[in-house]
Amino acid sequence: MIATAPPNMVTLTIDGAEVTVPAGTLVVEAAREAGIDVPVFCYHPKLSLAGACRMCVCEIGMPPPPGQPARPPALLTSCTTRVTPGMVVNTMASGALKARESVIEFLLINHPLDCPVCDAGGECPLQDNSHAWGPKESRFAEEKRLARKGAPLSPLVVLDQERCIVCYRCTRFMAEIPGEAELDFFNRGYSSELRTINDEAMQSRFQGNIIDLCPCGALTSETYRFRARPHDLDHADSVCAQCPVGCNIVLDSRANIMARVRPRQNESVNEIWLCDKGRFAHHYVSSPERLTQPLVMGDDGELRAASWPEALGTAAVRLQQIKEQYGPRAIGVIGGRNLANEDCYALARFAREALETPNIDHRAGARTAAANPLAAHGLDAFNSTYGAVESAGAVVLLGTDVYEEMPVFWLRIRKAVMFGAKLIVANPRATEADRLALHRLRYRPGAELSVLRGLLAALVESPPHEHAPPPAEGGEGAPPPPRDLSGLRQALGGVTVEDAARESGVMAETLRAVAATLAGAKNPLIYAGARLVIRADAAGLAAALVNLGGALGDRRAVNFFTEGANGRGAELAGLVPDEGGLSAGEIIAQAAEGKIKALYLAGENVLATHPDAEQARRALENAELVVMQELFVTETARHADIVFSATSLPEKEGTLTNAEGRVQRMHSGVRNEAEGRPDWSIVSELSAEMGVPLGYAAAVEVTRDLLADLPAYAPLAGCTIPSEGVIAREHAAEESAEPSAVQWAPLTPGPSPTGARPLTPSPSPTRGEGNEGAAPSAPTPPLPAWERGPGGGGLILVTYSELLGDETMVRPTTELLMMVPEPYVELNRSDAARLGLKDGQFAEVSTHKGGVVHRVRVNGRCPEGVCFVPDNVGEPRVNVLLDWESPATVVQVRPAPESVGVAAGVPGTAGAVAAEGR
Amino acid sequence: MAQTPGQPIQPAQPQRGPGLPVPWEPVLSAAVGRPNSRDIDDYISRGGYDALKKALETMTPQDVTKVVADSKLVGRGGAGFPTGVKWGGTARNPAPRYLVVNADESEPGTFGNRYAIDADPHMLLDGMIICCYAVDIQQGHIYIRGENLHGFEVLEAAITQAYQKGILGPSVMGKEGFGVDIYVTRGAGAYICGEETALMESLEGRRAQPRIRPPFPIEVGGGLFGRPTVVNNVETLMNVPHIVERGAEWFAGIGNPACPGPKLYTISGSVNKPGMYELPMGVSLRDLIYKYAGGMQRDQKVKAVSPGALACQILPGDNLDIPMDTATLTRPPYFIPPFGPVGFGAGGIVVYGEEVDMVQIITNIAGFFARESCGKCVPCREGTHWMLDMLRRIASGAGRPKDLEVLRDVATNIAGRKTLCALGDFAVNPVGSGLRLFWDEFEAHVTKSSPARLLEPAAAG
Amino acid sequence: MPLSHELKDRITKDYFLRYATKRAALMPALWMAQQEHGWLSRETVEEVAELLDMHPTDVAAVASFYVMFNHRPVGKKIVEVCENPSCVINGATETLHRICERLGIPAGAHHGGATTADGEFTVRPTECVAACDKAPVIQVNSRYYGPVPPDKVDEFLADMEKFNVEGLPAANDLEGRAKHLRREVR
């Protein structure tokens, strides 16, 4: 990282030239600055210093202390030596050259020298450095050390121990960056060997990075091994399409087939890291299962191939019919969160201009119309940058499993914690982030609002102090006054910490401790999970979050994550309900009732993603017309009348907007050789068919339009997007500095949507004020079964997505599929005991809607009364249990016969195999 | 003379001999052989903890550091760094600070720490607490090698007694605001743990691989748990109470003025009376062998000597009048490029008689360092093993004439501070010097196949 | 077999207070675990890892660095013969061979440790145990013994019958040490 403050500069001499660099710079970096490449193996700017390989030695002389004779220069490792004024570095001194030559000799004596069959060949620092610096003849006459070759460290990474030069890059990465020390050197000295305990498969979701870090062919990718030579590859700079982080990547292809994905450095987004999903899940692009041409439902009820004119014509005619017969409000459009900005923009225009429907949404299952609930408070959904977290004094994670949801951003949060940020994790269930948390808040599912109100009440009890003004000349400044939170006290309407504790299940002293931590932290940042945005109480949550930010000194501390590779882009492109329009969840609910007649689904597999599979099925069955744009014939597509074959993101030119609102350019890595068309082009032609031509012939035209047209991107109109991307903001970034001007959002006491008991504030005269604008309170849901005590039998179901599910885009990568966990239901130890279930047994989880049979994982992650099933693994998906109409899901869990379990557990994933090793 | 288990062997009694520079009376090993010498009451009855009391009552921490600096005490662990400078440097860095006692003593040929701890553990604690006072430290850790179980138990018992007497705890000897805790941690069989930064890694629960320097242990970021830390050898600290009590001048007047003081010499190998002898720094090799260690077994001639245990360069047996001390053996003419100083290490002298096959012994030594390399640095990890492979081949009669040149060059490629810690240099010292001194013997091995009497047990791990 | 509660208690109540980090309790924890079970099984490593908030691989990798931690079951008595110069000059190589011969361990098999069929003895070479004045030195369960030149091997083996070093080394004994006196540094 480059220090921002004007640093002390140091001037030294490297190979005769004077170089001036910031104090603290390593000699190897200073040399690079001067254009001199000192060879390295173990040194890596992102990792701690090891000084292990001794390759980078240079002759370094220090100026003698005043009055003392000069000392002769010494051979020092330039990767561990920091510059000092007047230092004289000779990178090419004969002693240094001899030392480097000997290091290469030592590295090669036991190396198998199997470069012809090594994947690293051609991009191997060991090979390059040997060529440049190594001895020209071999004099080793002893027997070479034999070790494991081609040994899998996991389904994804293969180790060749004989090639390993023990530079500790991989082990340092695992221990320092994701903090998962699951790979290490065993034994010592000459017998050092890279291993996992009992040679069990690595579990990390970041392990692919060690392949990039390895400076020789010791660690290779199972999916890329023996597939290509580096000089055969074509490269395209793109952006990862697997999650909202928006990591920068290079698509390497050979003969128009994706060969591998590599990270591309963008210090603002992914630095140089990728998660394994982003790195490995690219085989779907060239999968033979891909849809190659449009499909149209025949009279026999079977989908059959159709030409583009036929499919477009049919769709146009039938959409027109429905529009005319039932009115445009009978059409619902869902999709866009996994499409490019260009697709989203064209789709939004098509929906508004040709279909003329207000029922547009990109958020599967959404219950509220406001796509960005913070907009009501004049804020964007995400108000900081990823990088800002590094200088945060405290980080709050609310209702998110950030490791699974925003994997590469988690690495940065982790870095922030390593830099000293205090981490507060609030979740109904323990997550990876809990390991680093200072405070862990385990609240009742759905009780986020109560937690926030508790924190606010605690802050009102003992308000934080204003930031100290700069002290006056010579004198001590007066201690800053406590912040005036009287407005917030009113907005809270008399809710006490104890009330909130009772409602949320989090102890009052914990709430107070968290509030104290937050009050004492500089630049706290708050991140809320994407699933909170689409909940019925999203507006209330947003108000509480904004108040929390305000109470801590800056309302812009609040950030919502988003779902899909381009959820934020879809939101900014206008794929959100218009005034009076329906949200995605409502569209499906109304279609199920036959009120919505036509569904237009762009890359949205609603049967898998709508939180009520049965309702989604009815919606598809009851709709008169279902039109889709898809890559695969998904289960949803089987119900469609018309399916357009689309191109995938790696095949596209265009832009994506990541969760922080950063617009980034992507270039197509492979051409679609079948009859797939980009989504923007499909809607553009369809629109023209319907008599409303959008007039786009190339992606750049759409980009140009959307930059000019959309408020968020307006400042970018006519500019080229820089390589590190650029942040788009819809709302003015200015925040009034005057604390008295803070707008306290009214807080509406009401039921939490998933069954925590409604908040009952203590009677207070000021209460009415806080209730202004309150929605009519929804009927109180019955006390969930688990609260009725043992014997009630039921458990509250919590679901969330794993980073790696057996999804359409993952399934074609068989190696990655092996990393997908076997479907499971997670139970607390005491619930498991009460239900007579043991770890590894099978259990049936059921509601009135249906049931799934999964293997039981007993651990301490869920609190008593709560169980967890991931919602993107296993067939059927857990959404068969959910009821969209009722926000809380109480499930019955009971032992299932082994035979059922085996039948239900194995298909779909090879996770069963991988899970053996757990 | 097999001894009973659990009952440690008593070290050979130091002898007083004529010809010593000053009237000589052992101080570090005075209690050896005394019944109950480990007991705190016995120690106190001998004037123990008086020095601590003197320091606490009559001296400021700076005074204590100054007297140690003035005494010219240098570390006895091997590096020979001035102890007073180390303490002063640490005290200048911010608190909290730690004291770490290096009781890892693992180098073949050294065994002074073992006997010193066994005979007089309180002398060590005394020195430690004085150090804590001088440097303002509240926590001391003793890291003792895993093999020395007995020493561990002795230290634990001594610490318990010291707590009971109020000599350790929240206020040492009733001194308000000065509290010290001492803990003992066992190693588990790794020579590299004697290297101070590897030791701290081990103490922190890691693989004992040396750290990069700077930051140095005395600095923030370099010491134990990242705090400024004094690392001292057992014997170094045992000198401290005597210095505080008798003054810097007394100490500086003992032995070689360049590195004065009493020294626990240990001598073994082909001598008749191997053992530990406390003598002034600078006693001659001849006196050590013939006056104290009872001369050579079977009256052999001295063929060669490892003066500071195996990590040093081997000296020929033809000059026995060299003073055995840190100052002499690290300066010209005992600084021999490209391998640097001969070295005195911790003063464990191994003597090789005429009957010893030096090729075999050097192979054996090379095996030790190859097995004990931590494996972090490339030259040390690969080079030590390459040297061992070549030496084994040569020793077993399968050597080729050109092997010797390769061996010499490989040794130079490791030597000269090209590695993180000194183990790389240590490994090269005996091989490089051995080749120089016994070239003929090596040549004989590679030209005519010599009978292989392998002294070194088969394959190394 | 799981680790005892006493052991876990001791680590959490005593050792965690000694060091500034949890993982610093690893060496004592491994020693105590080995004392309980004789060796460090997968299960034991996992338990230690959980106790110290470490990854099991991390724990196993640290343990593998140190030769005194056993990664497979060993005999009740571990007999180690020093293999460094002072001892070798005085006949240690032959002593080791003779011990192996007497105990019925095939020559050469001892490297890395060979255990007698009855599980009584594990014999292996060791580095210098710092008692070179008693060369050749033998160590039985970390108690040293010597000198044992080759012709004294039978005497040594007979003597070993009387060895009272049952089981493995005792862990740190804190009996009598005032616990309240110990404070945290930070």
Ligand SMILES: Cc1cc2nc3c(=O)[nH]c(=O)nc-3n(C[C@H](O)[C@H](O)[C@H](O)COP(=O)(O)O)c2cc1C
């Ligand atoms: C490979 C290696 C092994 C060492 N072994 C020991 C040892 O066993 N005991 C010891 O006191 N110092 C040993 N040292 C020296 C220590 O690193 C350190 O210099 C010493 O403990 C400092 O204490 P002192 O100043 O009191 O001598 C060793 C150094 C190296 C490089």
Ligand code: SF4
């Ligand atoms: S010189 Fe050898 S022992 Fe020392 S750090 Fe390097 S590899 Fe490890």
Ligand code: FES
């Ligand atoms: S790059 Fe400097 S030691 Fe490895």
